[in-house]
Amino acid sequence: MWIYLKRILKSGWLNFKRSQVLSVITVFVMFLTISLLTFIFIFKGASDFLLYSLEKKIDVSVYFKEGVSEEEILKTKDLLLEIQGVKIINYVSPAEALAKFKERYKDDDLIAKALEEAGDNPFLASLNITASQVLDYESIAKLLGESRFEGLVSNVDYFQRKPVIEKFFSLKNSLEKTGLVAALILAMIAFSITFVTIRLAIYSSSEEIGIMRLVGASNWFIQGQFIVQGIICGSLAILIALLVFSALSYLLSSRLVDLTGGFNLFNYFLGNFFNILALQVLTGAGLGIISSLVAVRKYLEK
Amino acid sequence: MIKFQGVNKIYPANNFHPEPTEALKDISFEIKEKEFVLIAGRSGAGKTTLIKLLIGEEKPTKGRIFFNFEDDQGITRNLEVNKLKRKDLPELRRHIGVVFQDYKLLPRKTVFENVAYALEVVGAQDPQIKNEVPKALRIVGLEERSNHFPSELSGGEKQRVAIARALIHRPDLIIADEPTGNLDPYHTWDIIKLLLKINELGETVILATHDQDIINNLEKRVISLEDGKLIKDEKKGKYII
Numbered sequence: 001m002w003i004y005l006k007r008i009l010k011s012g013w014l015n016f017k018r019s020q021v022l023s024v025i026t027v028f029v030m031f032l033t034i035s036l037l038t039f040i041f042i043f044k045g046a047s048d049f050l051l052y053s054l055e056k057k058i059d060v061s062v063y064f065k066e067g068v069s070e071e072e073i074l075k076t077k078d079l080l081l082e083i084q085g086v087k088i089i090n091y092v093s094p095a096e097a098l099a100k101f102k103e104r105y106k107d108d109d110l111i112a113k114a115l116e117e118a119g120d121n122p123f124l125a126s127l128n129i130t131a132s133q134v135l136d137y138e139s140i141a142k143l144l145g146e147s148r149f150e151g152l153v154s155n156v157d158y159f160q161r162k163p164v165i166e167k168f169f170s171l172k173n174s175l176e177k178t179g180l181v182a183a184l185i186l187a188m189i190a191f192s193i194t195f196v197t198i199r200l201a202i203y204s205s206s207e208e209i210g211i212m213r214l215v216g217a218s219n220w221f222i223q224g225q226f227i228v229q230g231i232i233c234g235s236l237a238i239l240i241a242l243l244v245f246s247a248l249s250y251l252l253s254s255r256l257v258d259l260t261g262g263f264n265l266f267n268y269f270l271g272n273f274f275n276i277l278a279l280q281v282l283t284g285a286g287l288g289i290i291s292s293l294v295a296v297r298k299y300l301e302k
Numbered sequence: 303m304i305k306f307q308g309v310n311k312i313y314p315a316n317n318f319h320p321e322p323t324e325a326l327k328d329i330s331f332e333i334k335e336k337e338f339v340l341i342a343g344r345s346g347a348g349k350t351t352l353i354k355l356l357i358g359e360e361k362p363t364k365g366r367i368f369f370n371f372e373d374d375q376g377i378t379r380n381l382e383v384n385k386l387k388r389k390d391l392p393e394l395r396r397h398i399g400v401v402f403q404d405y406k407l408l409p410r411k412t413v414f415e416n417v418a419y420a421l422e423v424v425g426a427q428d429p430q431i432k433n434e435v436p437k438a439l440r441i442v443g444l445e446e447r448s449n450h451f452p453s454e455l456s457g458g459e460k461q462r463v464a465i466a467r468a469l470i471h472r473p474d475l476i477i478a479d480e481p482t483g484n485l486d487p488y489h490t491w492d493i494i495k496l497l498l499k500i501n502e503l504g505e506t507v508i509l510a511t512h513d514q515d516i517i518n519n520l521e522k523r524v525i526s527l528e529d530g531k532l533i534k535d536e537k538k539g540k541y542i543i
Binding site: 003004007014015018019208210211212213214215216217218219221 | 357359389391392393395396400406407408409410411415419420422423424425427428467
């Protein structure tokens with residue numbers, strides 16, 4: 001058994017080495033497929049990061065009436081946390097709100113003067129709420145509109161922010177859906193091109209396959225060497241793709257951090273290295289093996 | 303060793319032949335071990351079809367084909383070739399060495415590798431391959447060309463490689479289908495002498511040819527085919543077509 005395996009490996013390697021043009025074309029097409037899938041993977045990571053960053057900036061604030069105690073506000077916070085979809089609630093006391101405001105407008109003399117004239121702290125205590133979906137924000141607004149909160153809540157800014165919130169979530173949903181469909185279509189096209197390339201490469205060996213059969217080689221002995229050849233092409237394509245993406249992610253990382261507001265491409269690449277490698281191995285080796293098997297089988301059955 | 307019993311082969315109609323073609327009609331004969339048999343006939347007489355049936359590349363429409371040989375354990379086996387399944391064909395072919403008019407060499411393998419391939423598929427050990435391939439190449443006079451690729455050889459040399467590959471695994475039978483069809487007279491006799499030498503060493507040889515000189519000079523058994531029919535089977539035959 002071992003001797004057959006050794007011969008299959010050797011024949012696969014020699015076929016790869018001696019069919020230079022075909023091997024280069026196959027490696028190149030497989031490299032393109034693997035690169036495309038890797039790009040889709042990284043692009044998804046970047047778009048998730050961007051959407052998450054934007055999502056974090058979308059929130060509603062509940063302003064409490066003057067004189068409502070901190071204890072009552074925190075009780076309301078606990079009640080709100082029970083609503084499904086509520087992600088984060090931050091309590092902002094009037095003092096904190098004032099401090100933040102002062103910090104933001106520290107260079108604006110006009111505002112500083114206006115604050116001085118106002119005398120007391122004009123800010124109300126508030127809760128900043130972040131949720132997962134538009135409907136969650138609606139549930140929050142609905143709950144706070146109930147009569148039991150009448151004495152506590154001064155204002156919920158959901159209705160002012162509603163159009164922006166709805167637009168963001170609709171954009172997010174359509175991006176996710178179209179992104180998935182586009183990724184699937186691109187992946188299918190890439191798969192088909194690689195599949196056809198490998199089949200064409202094996203088509204050129206159809207006569208050889210016939211000769212091997214006439215000499216008495218078993219089907220798996222013949223198939224084996226073409227599978228090995230496919231695996232070698234796939235592995236080489238993976239290696240090149242890894243090198244290219246490592247270099248590109250390293251070189252483009254700092255520019256992308258500025259462009260996306262913090263997405264570090266190189267860190268993302270390193271952090272997901274094994275996922276990316278698994279995706280590439282599955283694509284490269286999988287495509288190499290399956291298309292070789294299908295193509296050789298066709299000529300073995302002739 | 304070989305027995306054809308009432309064999310017919312009809313190829314169905316296709317784009318080139320609107321009517322079904324009857325390539326072989328009621329063929330019956332026997333070949334004994336160590337015989338040298340010539341299958342003679344014009345192009346299209348049915349010689350190649352007969353060989354294809356014997357190596358299991360085609361199935362007869364009617365009739366039976368038997369092939370008798372000793373397996374690796376030394377047990378005599380009688381295969382009914384027409385009943386073999388695809389997966390059983392490699393075993394049959396390992397007991398037959400075939401030489402074709404168009405050589406059928408593997409273009410991406412060297413002369414050495416082409417000959418060694420016939421041993422590799424039967425699971426021969428590496429030392430045996432290293433020992434026997436040069437011997438076979440010496441017999442066909444190509445020891446010096448062992449590292450060349452088929453594209454670097456002449457027609458006669460290619461055919462000698464094909465013969466070395468056919469005999470390397472010591473098959474029970476060697477079939478040569480028009481092996482000299484692409485060669486000049488000098489190389490033709492080179493190849494025929496080789497086949498005679500192989501026969502003298504104890505191999506059964508079937509040589510399909512339409513070459514009058516070869517048939518008349520060899521004085522061997524001749525099975526003559528015409529339009530798919532066996533018209534003559536003589537012990538020391540002559541060209542009659």
